[in-house]
Amino acid sequence: MDYTMKESVAGSFDETVDTTIAALESEGFGVLCDIDVQATFERKLDEEFRQYRILGACNPGLAHDGLSEEIELGALLPCNVVVYETDDGTVVVSAVDPQRLVGMADNAALESIAAEVTDRFERVLATVTDDLGAPSAA
Template sequence: MSNYVFAVTVRTSFDDTVQAVTAALQQEGFGVLSRIDVAATLEAKLGIAQRPYLILGACNPHYANQALRADADIGALLPCNVVVREEADGRVRVAFMDPAAVLGLVQHSEVDKLGHEVREKLQRVAKVLSV
């Protein structure tokens, strides 16, 4: 495990996992602002076939507003990215950006507190998925 993400591997299909992640994020107050289909982009731009790989840009408006009020440049670190990807063995892995680690770069006590609160929410999403 790295120091900037935490992850779970699930037993559902890729598409079912994307739906489950989106629903679980919504339960914790997050919306998905962006969907980057990395596999489709690499295929279209470079002709490289790859297993499904999707980046979801998740945002909780309440926390985003607090972070922006604390440091207007923090938008460069937002939103919280969630990666859903299919591994070589067909299992699906969901990796969450660790907001405490990333927002800790700002070195601002209020932002640090927010990062830990958001991490707890994303860890609950991961727990729901791993059941």
Template sequence: MRYDRTVHLDTDFATTVERVREALAEQGFGILTEIDVTATLKAKLDHDMEDYVILGACNPPLAHRALEVDRSIGLLLPCNVVVRSDGAGTVVQALAPNTMVALTELDALRPVAEEATQRLDAALTSLTTTDVTT
């Protein structure tokens, strides 16, 4: 089972992060958390790596619906979106919302996961019209 939704872009890291924030906002997602993996690994382990950030995206109405089905679903929230450098371009990856259904085996989460997938795919597609991996 694939657990990611991925696009490859020919834009620099900083531009991509800003575009991802805007694309997610247009689909009703806010960014609750941001983890600068590159800076963290440098500070804690003195390890150098490519630009890599994890954005914790949340669509409050969808999160509320999911939590009404299963309070433990918070373990899978917010939806993580990774932006990372990849050669001259960038990669944007989002956790596939259907992962919630697969892991919990709760069919009642399916409508939430389907709507979240539509919204995330719309955000990713707005970044580029090619290379959306399902």
């Protein structure tokens, strides 16, 4: 079952994080939290892990609309966008599929909000890919 939307890019990891945050901001999302999973695992578990960042993205207007329709929706917010490095060094940007996420609420009033978030996330992914390019084929 697919529950994310994702693109591989040619940029460096840090460049991809910065470009993703800028693209989110251009679509009206703020990053409420930025979790550096690699650093957390190193600090808390003394374990090595690939570069991996979780960006908790929120568009206040859309969040307000969603919470007005379904007060429990807050348990599914913010929408996470992940930037990670694969085993072969490719950098991937992955966003939660808002329609799958909101589908768990089983509230038809949320469908248009989920569609709007999906459209914005698709534009974010397209912007990141346009700005950094796709990885070259090996």
